[in-house]
């Protein structure tokens with residue numbers, strides 16, 4: 001069976017068909033949202049495990065495909081006892097608009113700008129002066145948003161990266177910013193309907209009785225794709241340092257067969273602003289229960305040096321096109337897609353093999369913990 005889809009409608013149809021009978025299906029949609037979020041809860045336990053997909057539209061249908069594979073091939077591996085102890089919930093494609101429009105972000109119809117949902121979670125937008133700052137982003141903005149040009153711009157970004165790799169400016173580009181609506185990794189000026197909807201889903205999952213929460217988001221774009229060998233990397237990205245208990249839980253207990261990438265800079269505060277995993281940890285802190293969150297990343301970059309340059313250039317070019325011509329140039333679009341969701345069928349197969357490793361780890365944990 002082909003788990004991948006070509007568009008949101010096909011993906012949702014596949015998900016609903018696979019989820020039907022497996023558990024309790026629900027659909028969520030704020031009035032202003034064009035695409036609903038489907039959700040299936042399997043099992044009845046108070047220990048919640050959530051796997052979400054599609055926060056970033058440009059990452060295509062990998063997350064959806066992985067969830068479909070889980071539903072059709074892997075469910076029988078979960079023991080009955082495990083389904084008494086745990087509820088496993090799949091949230092399907094949070095950013096349907098981005099999926100259909102092949103952008104990472106959601107277009108904010110009300111305020112303008114392209115908003116990265118994963119920089120918009122849990123931010124206090126009530127007072128503009130309280131918004132997190134990211135002055136280093138401003139240094140990179142002009143070169144990223146400069147006129148698309150395959151040779152000159154690429155060289156300029158490459159040089160910029162070399163110059164600013166050690167002073168934190170390059171890294172700051174992706175951390176999130178709240179003042180350039182068409183800049184990269186913009187977090188918006190209010191909580192978007194997609195994110196309110198996501199919070200409502202999580203609140204419903206947690207209810208009053210949740211004893212623990214494990215949440216994993218499915219993503220692509222970080223890591224490598226070795227085209228010749230048709231192999232990809234996969235990692236579990238935790239937003240905590242190496243020795244933090246959450247990092248150790250993923251490393252030793254939940255996903256021992258997936259390499260863990262800790263964030264050693266996140267000692268006192270998270271590095272990424274407004275991302276879902278930190279938002280969840282804060283939101284349910286008052287419950288005083290174990291909460292473990294992370295993102296699963298499948299690699300797409302072919303060249304370890306140039307891939308970050310191309311990715312940032314493609315993102316900047318797409319914005320330049322939008323601002324100046326009202327639409328994204330076809331070539332820019334194709335490059336952007338290829339950077340985050342390779343068309344190569346062998347990439348797609350390899351990505352699912354890695355998702356299978358992740359899911360097998362999670363299922364083993366469930367079965368062991370409920371024996």
Ligand SMILES: [Zn+2]
Pocket residue numbers: 055056059218219220221
């Ligand atoms: Zn992503």
